[in-house]
Amino acid sequence: MNETVVTYLAQYEFFDYLTAFFGENSLLLTTIIFFVFAGIFVAVAATIGGLGTYAERKISADIQMRMGPNRVGPFGILQFLADGVKMITKEDVMPRTADKFLFYLAPLMCLVGVFATLAVFPVSSGFTLVDLNVGVFYLIAISSLVGVGVFLGGYASNSKWSMLGGMRGASQIISYEIPVTISVLTITLLAGSMSFGNIVAKQEGFLTNWFVFHNPFAFIAFFVYFVGALAETNRAPFDLPEAESELVSGYHTEYTGMRFGFFALAEYIEVFVVSGVAAALFLGGYNLPVKVEIDMIPIQLVQISIIVGKSLALYYVVIWVRWTFPRLRVDQLMSICWKYLTPIAIFNLVGCAIWMVVFKGQSMAQLLMGH
Amino acid sequence: MITLASYLVISMILFLVGIMVMLSRKNIVAILLGIELILNAAALNFVAYSKFVTNNLDGHIFSLFIIVIAAAEAAVGLAIVIRFFQLKETIHIDEATQLRN
Amino acid sequence: MFLDILFLGSALLTVVSAILVLTTRNIMHSCIFLLGSLIGIAGLYATLGADFVAVTQVMVYVGGIVILMLFAVMLTGGKDFVSKAQSLLGLMPTMGNAWSYGVGGLVAVVFLLTNVQLLSRLGAMAQKKNDGSFESTVNKIGHLLVKDHVLAFELSSVLLLGALVGAAIIARPRKQ
């Protein structure tokens, strides 16, 4: 069933004092615990989003042999706070001919679409907010709200540039959702369940148990997922909708001030969520390399650091890819999705299904080990 | 105190609003919006009955297939609307009078 | 308690957005209000314990059909977005003469009676409250799809193929 943070904390003794203290309305207690953890998640996600901008500028500077931001705070670490303050104090201009209601709604949809995925993000075996048994599927469904938000952003500002950027951005996001969904389907097939907890639990133990090394098809599915996720968050070589050279930063051309800040924040947090999901589905999530039976709070903290470490490593790869590959044209972008990624993703899915039936669900390592 | 009747009331309201949208709007795309509302109202009833009355999951299966068919219908319907616009330059429902263009 | 909040919230969202779909003049706004009411219906499915159907609803409707509708509105001319005001009651006389309204009223009454009779026979079922019990439906749906409804499962793929080919032919740009 859906284990939540509350059901996990209920095993501990201090929880009994809390229930005694709260007396009969235990619902209030669960709400408070959920609010506390959700607040922590949102704060951490916002700072990671902010640090993402800093890391992006620092790493790109490093790649281009120049110094990144280093004025604000030690090594420029507080640069994102300075950007945040600048965003807030900038004037918030809305074009007169814009569609006021949708202009206001577009960044909100992007934010809701990204933050709602945090409820299911597999932080650790106990502290995940809620381990829905439709977890992975819920995550893909909710992140499709961002596509609507991008389209509305482009449509509402009534300028030809942002309109074109919005249309292209939305069609890119929805067309790359297919390879991503089919690769996630391959993992659901391997794990036999859609909930993040089960998927990560099945990758327990040593490195070879990870789904990436489960069989060759899952190995390819990881790269298909990663490329599709890159394109879905409008990043790296696929960032045509907001390409400075052609579309003058595309769908959020007309957004200034804090509204633009929301779009950027949503994008960076989505990159973190997507790389975290890739780590959880393919790279063994929060499992420690060695099997551990005892279950205390410190173990949870170690698990959290493992999953955050893995997703930051993937985050680094995302930034690295952005500054090394040239931008793709629209028709190349679309033909890669429909003529290369989707057929490969379907091939992986069929291959995985046949592998599971032929080898009765054993991974390559188990076959080599002989049992 | 949520009983079966509360779900039936909601789906009735959705159904009526869907029919009124189909009747009162001149834009063909708006009529397709009304059709979506009506399909959702029916699907909601199936799931409500499978929770309160039959307790097996046939209602869920049925509403799943309603969603599948609504997606296919919307895809074909919107393709027809776009083709109609390209031939007639307008998507005002009163222009759709002949069977051949 | 949370169940009542979730139910009230999603029901309000659904009904208010559905009525706004009817009343707004701008087609784009009515598309977005339809999106709101579809999300509300997904919330209602969640209160009914249908978690897989709720997420399917969000995925297919919110991520697919509403974007398709937005594209269609954009592709069918961005000029006449705000349609003229047109009250339904104003249309009444043109929709039919006294005879058709009489028959319509009769049919409505008969329809109402059968419904009342059906609902009254529910009896014990009607009092059963929604206790928010909730167990995973995905595995059961999977088994049902593969065992009892496998014909519908395969036919729906043929239906999707037909829809894809048909819509692709219609939407294919002709040589101008």
Next chain:
Amino acid sequence: MTSTQIDGLMPVVIMMGLAVLLFLGGHFASVLLSRKKPTQLKQTAYECGEIPVGSAWSAFNIRFYVVGLIFIIFDVESVLMFPVATIFNEMNAMGEGVYILLVFLSFISVLIEGIAYCWRKGDLDWVKSYQVSARKSVVTPSKKVSV
């Protein structure tokens, strides 16, 4: 009041609420702190300096719709495949692996046909090659409609 199972969905609603709160908070802060001098020029859409002519909401090329169409069909297909994929291992362990494999593969093969058709007919390529659909002569509208 026992905490029923539905409380599992509370974090989803709380997260959405927090997102709205963050949005309103940020917006309110920017309304308070930012300067407000809406000059006429600032409020026109950005067109690299020229004066924007006409509304941006003109009709677009149809290929955006074809992409959305193919997406919705494959989206629905993957929705139907999720439950079958979750019980694949169970059935496999119970020895009915071949049966569920056949159901799964027949479902996918029908839709692979769909993508093969679209590929062959040139619907997938972004820049339409017109000789594909030149066979039939169709009465075309007088004014050419495309971006």
